[in-house]
Amino acid sequence: MDHALGVAMFAVTLLLIFVGYPVAFTLAGSAMLFSAVGMAAGYFDLDFLSIFPERLFGIMGNSILLAVPYFVLMGTVLQRSGLAEDLLHTIGLLFGKRRGGIALAVVLVGALLAAATGVVGASVVSMGMISLPVMLRHGYSPTLATGTICASGTLGQIIPPSIVLIVLADQLGTSPGALFRGALIPGFALAGLYAAYVAFVAWRNPAAAPALPDEDLEVRGAALLKRVAFVLLPPLALILLVLGSIFAGWATPTEAGALGAFGAMILAALRRRLSFDALRGSVFETAKLTTMVVFLLVGSTAFTLVFTGLDGDLWIQGALTSLPGGRVGLLVITNLVVFGLGFFIDFFEIAFIVLPLVLPAAQELGITGEALVWFGVMLGLNLQTSFLTPPFGFALFYLRSVTPPEVPTSTIYRGVVPFIAIQAVALALVIAFPELVTALV
Amino acid sequence: MPKLLDAIDAASVRIGQLAAWLGLGMVGAAVTVTLGAKVGALFGAPLRFVALDELQWYLFSATFLFAAPWALKEGAHVRVDVVQSRLGPRGRAWIDLIGGVVLLLPFALFAVYVTWPTAMESLRLREASPDAGGLARWPLKLAVPFAFGLLFLQGLSTTLRAGAVALGRAAADEATAGEAR
Numbered sequence: 001m002d003h004a005l006g007v008a009m010f011a012v013t014l015l016l017i018f019v020g021y022p023v024a025f026t027l028a029g030s031a032m033l034f035s036a037v038g039m040a041a042g043y044f045d046l047d048f049l050s051i052f053p054e055r056l057f058g059i060m061g062n063s064i065l066l067a068v069p070y071f072v073l074m075g076t077v078l079q080r081s082g083l084a085e086d087l088l089h090t091i092g093l094l095f096g097k098r099r100g101g102i103a104l105a106v107v108l109v110g111a112l113l114a115a116a117t118g119v120v121g122a123s124v125v126s127m128g129m130i131s132l133p134v135m136l137r138h139g140y141s142p143t144l145a146t147g148t149i150c151a152s153g154t155l156g157q158i159i160p161p162s163i164v165l166i167v168l169a170d171q172l173g174t175s176p177g178a179l180f181r182g183a184l185i186p187g188f189a190l191a192g193l194y195a196a197y198v199a200f201v202a203w204r205n206p207a208a209a210p211a212l213p214d215e216d217l218e219v220r221g222a223a224l225l226k227r228v229a230f231v232l233l234p235p236l237a238l239i240l241l242v243l244g245s246i247f248a249g250w251a252t253p254t255e256a257g258a259l260g261a262f263g264a265m266i267l268a269a270l271r272r273r274l275s276f277d278a279l280r281g282s283v284f285e286t287a288k289l290t291t292m293v294v295f296l297l298v299g300s301t302a303f304t305l306v307f308t309g310l311d312g313d314l315w316i317q318g319a320l321t322s323l324p325g326g327r328v329g330l331l332v333i334t335n336l337v338v339f340g341l342g343f344f345i346d347f348f349e350i351a352f353i354v355l356p357l358v359l360p361a362a363q364e365l366g367i368t369g370e371a372l373v374w375f376g377v378m379l380g381l382n383l384q385t386s387f388l389t390p391p392f393g394f395a396l397f398y399l400r401s402v403t404p405p406e407v408p409t410s411t412i413y414r415g416v417v418p419f420i421a422i423q424a425v426a427l428a429l430v431i432a433f434p435e436l437v438t439a440l441v
Numbered sequence: 442m443p444k445l446l447d448a449i450d451a452a453s454v455r456i457g458q459l460a461a462w463l464g465l466g467m468v469g470a471a472v473t474v475t476l477g478a479k480v481g482a483l484f485g486a487p488l489r490f491v492a493l494d495e496l497q498w499y500l501f502s503a504t505f506l507f508a509a510p511w512a513l514k515e516g517a518h519v520r521v522d523v524v525q526s527r528l529g530p531r532g533r534a535w536i537d538l539i540g541g542v543v544l545l546l547p548f549a550l551f552a553v554y555v556t557w558p559t560a561m562e563s564l565r566l567r568e569a570s571p572d573a574g575g576l577a578r579w580p581l582k583l584a585v586p587f588a589f590g591l592l593f594l595q596g597l598s599t600t601l602r603a604g605a606v607a608l609g610r611a612a613a614d615e616a617t618a619g620e621a622r
Contacts, residue, residue: 020525021540022518029544060502258471287461288517
């Protein structure tokens, strides 16, 4: 019953992560440190580490992780070729005459495009750069503008086909398709609530979200229709096709992702926007992001092997299954831990570190099958809320980096508060009514 | 010494960028396999390209294994910047120096050490795919210790450069200190 070394390993590793060396190597290095300490103390058997090569080959041949580079490439190609920017611009023109039109366009594009990447940073930064200047120039209140961009940028975490959901599925041992279907209702409900909030503000407080004046709607009538047909519909059709083929069971997420990446390149090439620079940028960014994700998994695999060898897993599992309130206690603690960690570390670290520790306890408490999908969607929603919450939320930092200095940080903080309230309501609903997730699974 | 470090950095960038382009090959292989199976099925004869299907994850593996040193050099591996962002360039260099010596280098060395026998065994047996028409397995297994060897070399370069900055022998260079995400 001696878990002392396991507990020490957990605490020291967490501390080391916060010091700021790359997380992947901190996890792997701490595995090295503690296997040495464990062997010296006579607690650790090196056999636990000798299966590392086997685990590594498992990661290399993992057909779910294979989907990650495909979806990232699809997203980066749409962004770097400028198709995403055109999309936002066109939707803005379409809704521009209405009050709050541009903010609505941001919510829509966030739901659609972020869905293709699922990378919070990329979508917040690009939407911030494109739409914030437009909204500010036309007299939108900076609070509404920044809040909308931050919140919409995080939507891609939860709306399929996000790579967040793919990684969650891999870690939970369920199929990505099931998680995609489970996230469909909560994801689109969130987008709908965001849009409703924007419309409400525009109605109650017209000065905060003015309509565009006629002279700014440079494209109208037939020209606008042509624009819609050539700029708006193709990427929209591509995303719907990718999603549809997954939901119809015609293709696995990996297959659909590959076709989606290919389709994005074709669309960009047809519009003569696939320059060599854009392609190279997309390919390099995809490789770096994929490497980052996979190496986190490699590091956490090494960590888990040693942690298990030191009986740390038994300690965690014992602690989590003996919580007061059983299942409810586990849900409360997991949600609090994930929300807290979400302030400091990004989604992938949390998925790779926390999930393997929580999962056995959850399964012992009867969270299996459909309930596991619900558990995953709930964690995804929770993290998304965490990324929005001041003062540490990731999305806020990303937007700050592209916001003009005359907009103070406190404005961004005030801007996201209503969206956090919406998130909290959605999270509470998903926890209270698991059918919202499981209905489509 | 600086020349040697420059050579390591340059090699990491070259190899990493080359590996990144394999991503396009992945898309090509996957599209062919998927369309072959799906469109073929419409005509009652789904086509199976076993070798191309395996090529997909061979390329995936090669991409992340050989892009890792490049990603390290460019600071693309995520870090938690709560403490880091409060430190100056020299403070950050200390983190990279100590982290390199204590965490990264021992792990890279261990990974080479532990995957080498598997690779040699696979090479000796000329290990093949368990599926008929699949690709030879041994080149992939052989690639693993080499990739971690390259990661070790890049780790050495990054750590030594950080050491020079930490000890005040060199000015901080963005690429070495890494970009906090």
